[in-house]
Amino acid sequence: MDPFDAGAGSxxxxxxxxxxxxxxxxxxxxxxxxxDPILPSIAKGLQATPGQVSxxxxxxxxxxxxxxxxxGFVSSRVGGRRTLLLGLALVVVFAGLAGTSGSVAQLVGxxxxxxxxxxxxxxxxxxxxxxxxxxxxxAAILLYESALGLGMACGPLLGALLGNVSWRYPFFGxxxxxxIGFLCITAFLKEQPRxxxxxxxxxxxxxxxxxxxxxxAVSAFFYNYTFFTVLAFTPFVLNMTPYKSGAVFFAxxxxxxxxxxxxxxxxxxxxxxxxxxxxxxxxxxxxxAVLGYGGHTTAVVCTVLSGAFxxxxxxxxxxxxxxxxxxxxxxxxxxxxxxxxxxxxxAPCLAPKIEEWSDIHMPFVAGxxxxxxxxxxxxxxxxxxxxxxALDSARAGGTPMAEELQTRxxxxxxxxxxxx
Numbered sequence: 001m002d003p004f005d006a007g008a009g010s011x012x013x014x015x016x017x018x019x020x021x022x023x024x025x026x027x028x029x030x031x032x033x034x035x036d037p038i039l040p041s042i043a044k045g046l047q048a049t050p051g052q053v054s055x056x057x058x059x060x061x062x063x064x065x066x067x068x069x070x071x072g073f074v075s076s077r078v079g080g081r082r083t084l085l086l087g088l089a090l091v092v093v094f095a096g097l098a099g100t101s102g103s104v105a106q107l108v109g110x111x112x113x114x115x116x117x118x119x120x121x122x123x124x125x126x127x128x129x130x131x132x133x134x135x136x137x138x139a140a141i142l143l144y145e146s147a148l149g150l151g152m153a154c155g156p157l158l159g160a161l162l163g164n165v166s167w168r169y170p171f172f173g174x175x176x177x178x179x180i181g182f183l184c185i186t187a188f189l190k191e192q193p194r195x196x197x198x199x200x201x202x203x204x205x206x207x208x209x210x211x212x213x214x215x216x217a218v219s220a221f222f223y224n225y226t227f228f229t230v231l232a233f234t235p236f237v238l239n240m241t242p243y244k245s246g247a248v249f250f251a252x253x254x255x256x257x258x259x260x261x262x263x264x265x266x267x268x269x270x271x272x273x274x275x276x277x278x279x280x281x282x283x284x285x286x287x288x289a290v291l292g293y294g295g296h297t298t299a300v301v302c303t304v305l306s307g308a309f310x311x312x313x314x315x316x317x318x319x320x321x322x323x324x325x326x327x328x329x330x331x332x333x334x335x336x337x338x339x340x341x342x343x344x345x346x347a348p349c350l351a352p353k354i355e356e357w358s359d360i361h362m363p364f365v366a367g368x369x370x371x372x373x374x375x376x377x378x379x380x381x382x383x384x385x386x387x388x389x390a391l392d393s394a395r396a397g398g399t400p401m402a403e404e405l406q407t408r409x410x411x412x413x414x415x416x417x418x419x420x
Contacts, residue, residue, distance in 0.1 A: 013134055013135075014132075014133055014134055014143065015132055015134070016188040017128075017132055017188050017189040017190070018128075018129055018132045018133050018134075018143070019188075020181075020184040020185050020187070020188040020189055021084070021125050021128050021129055021132075021185065021189060022125075022129060022143055022144070022146070022147045023147075023181060023184060024084075024088060024121070024125070024178070024181030024182075024184060024185060025121075025122065025125045025129075025144065025147035025148070025151065026147045026150045026151040026154065027151065027174065027177040027178050027180075027181050028091070028118055028121050028122050028125070028151065028178070028181075029122075029147060029148050029150075029151025029152055029155065030151040030152075030154050030155035030158060030174065030177070031091065031095065031114065031118060031151075031155065031174055032060075032151070032152065032155060032231070033151075033152050033155035033156045033159070033231065033249055033253065034155040034156070034158060034159040034170050034171075034174060035056055035057075035159060035170070036155070036156045036159060036231060036232075036235050036245065036246075036249050037156050037159040037160040037163055037235065037242040037243075037245040037246040037249065038159050038160075038163035038167045038170060038242055039053050039054075039056075039232075039235045039236065040235065040236065040239065040245075041163055041167040041242060042056075042104075042107070042167045045167050046101075046103060046104050046107070048104040049352075050233075050236045050352050051349070051352035051353065051356075052104045053104065054232050054233070054348035054349060054351070054352055055104070055108045055348070055349065056107060056108060056111045056348075057228060057231075057232045057344070057345070057347075057348035057349075058108075058345045058346070058348050058349040059108045059109070059111050059112040059115065059345075060111045060112065060114060060115035060118075060345075061115060061228075061341045061342075061344035061345035061348075062112070062115070062341075062342070062345040063112045063113075063115035063116050063119070064115040064116070064118060064119040064337075064341045064344075064345075065337070065338055065339075065340075065341035065342045065344075065345060066338075067115070067116050067119035067120065068119060068123060068204060068334045068335070068337045068338035068341065069201050069202075069204055069205070069334065069338060070119075070120075070201065071083070071119055071120055071123040071124060071330075071334055072123075072199035072203060072204065072330050072331055072334050073198075073199050073200065073201050074086070074120065075120075075124050075127075075199075075330065076197075076198045076199040076330075077198055079191050080124050080127065080128050080191075081185070081189050081190065081191045082191070083120055083121075083124045084120075084121055084124050084125060084128065084185050084189070085182060085185060085186065086117075086120055087117045087118065087119070087120030087121030087122075087124065088117065088121055088178055088179075088181055088182040088185065089117070089182065090113060090114070090116055090117025090120065091114055091117035091118055091121065091174070091175070091178045092117075092175050092178045092179050092182065093113070093117075093175075094110045094111070094113035094114040094116075094117060095110075095114055095171050095172075095174045095175040095178065096171065096172060096175035097110045097113075098110040098111060098114065098171040099168040099169070099170075099171035099172045099175070100168070101168075123330070123333060123334060123337060124330075125144075126144055126322075126329075126330075126333055127329055127330040127333070128189070129143055129144050130144075130322070130329060137322065137323070138265075141315070141318050141319055141322065142260075142261050142265065142315070144318065145257075145260040145261055145264075145311075145314060145315050145318060146257065146260070146261045148256075148257075148260065148314060149253060149254075149256045149257025149258070149260045149261065149311060149314075150253075150257055151253075152252075152253040152256050152257070152307075153249075153250055153252075153253025153254050153256065153257055154250075154253070155249075155253070156245070156246045156248075156249030156250050156252075156253065157246050157247075157249075157250045157253075158170055158173055158174075159242065159246055160242045160243050160245065160246020160247070160250075161243075161246070163242040163246075164241070164242045164243055199330070199331060203327075203331045203334075203335075204331055204332075204334035204335035204338055205335060205338075206335075207325060207327040207331050207332050207334075207335040208335045208336075208338075208339070210324070210325035210326070210327065211381070211384040212320075212324035212325055212381075212384040212385050212386065213320075213321070213324055213325040213327065213332055213335060213336060215377060215378075215381035215384045215385055216317065216320040216321055216324055216336060216385065217321070217335065217336045217338075217339035217340060218339065218377050219277075219317075219374045219375075219377035219378050219381075220317050220320075220321075220336065220339070220340040220343075220374070221339050221340050221342065221343045221374075222343065222370040222371065222373040222374035222377065223281060223284075223313055223317070223340075223343075223370070223371060223374040224340045224341070224343035224344045224347070225343040225344075225346060225347045225366075225367065225370040226284060226285070226288060226347075226367040226368070226370050226371040226374070227310055227313075227344070227347075228343070228344045228347035228348055229288070229347045229351050229363055229364065229366070229367035229370075230288060230291070230303065230306050230310075230367065232347060232348035232351065233347070233348065233351035233352065233355075233363055234291070234299070234303050235249075236352075237299060237360065238296070238299060238300065238303070248300055248303055248304060249303075251304045251307070252303055252304045252306065252307035253307060254307070255304060255305070255307035255308045255311060256307040256308070256310050256311040256314070257311065258308075258311065259307070259308045259309075259310075259311030259312050259315075260311035260312070260314055260315045261311075261315075263308075263311070263312065264276070264311065264312045264315040264316060265315070267312065268315075268316065273316050273319065273320070273385075274378055274382050274385055276312060276316060277312075277313060277316040277317070277320075277375075277378055278375045278378045278379060280309045280312040280313050280316075281309075281313065281371050281372070281374045281375035281378070282371070282372065282375050283309050284306060284309035284310065284313070284371045285367075285368040285369070285371035285372045285375070286368070287302050287305055287306050287309060288302070288306065288364050288367045288368045288371065289364060289365065289368040290302050291303060291306070291364055292360075292361045292362075292363070292364025292365060292367075292368070293361055293364075317340075320336075320385060321333055321336035321337075324384075324385055324386070343370075347367070350363075350366075351363040351366075351367075354366055
């Protein structure tokens, strides 16, 4: 099925509330790759080492991981709309403060606050989009992945354009865009009915007791280490100007978006989700290994090409997290993200250390190895990852099992959105 088909299930025919949330999500994801083109400039401007500057990712994702235990607790008590607005407000404040930093320590601290705001926003935004989007959960996931891909593509571009003047400007630019997102959410998204049962701080941890969700989270943990080795360490290896580095990661983000939204669903229809995920992880491992040992041109090509595999992986992992267990989607998503974001925090910190202990090649060898470990988890635990097979059948014509599960999730999630 073509996700852009003009029928009722098209991801392009959505309420204003969904578009407002998706638009703000684009900017939220821009914040992840925003610093990529300016990492060398930040290191130079603040007289810092690559390892110190990489802490911008570590602090951001460490707080994001821990905040996953809080997001459901907060949103089930104050409502989805207020949680989104709180997250956006925190990003506006801390992104703006990041632009005023006078030291790496200050910048790392402000990025941590930024990570808290982003966690509150992104986790709630996914539940809102799934609950409000026309066309069911499959269309909602594609819309969310579209926002992710577009944000990943535009983040480095914005970082390059503004960062070529000063490394501070991208942070001010993000704060401005998130303020616009705040206004859009305020205007178009009405408050949601709160779920009948409030989420506790331990619910995401309890959800990981499901073998399928735990398997998806562990596999995604290894994959995310590879992902963020590419994202956080490669800019220092390429050692390019902000414009050139921004162009490389813009192309990377475009491939990520295209393969997330267009290629991945078609591959899943033909081969099945688990085969696609396992194969994509193996190809990503090979790509990262070549990136580590190739010349400069080869490294550029492999960096861009990795976006294709990352795009496929992101879509399949999101479906796994949302559908493989019987937990409400926000709770399952929080538990899954709690695990995987720790790898996103670890990779930017460990990659420079591994280089110091060995050579420039070994961080990429480690990244390739973790991608293979992710594939091994998928292979060994394939019986626990059963729901994606039902979703594959549903794409081909629908099954009662898939319909029943979708209805059950919609009832448990309590995410009904009213758009103006």
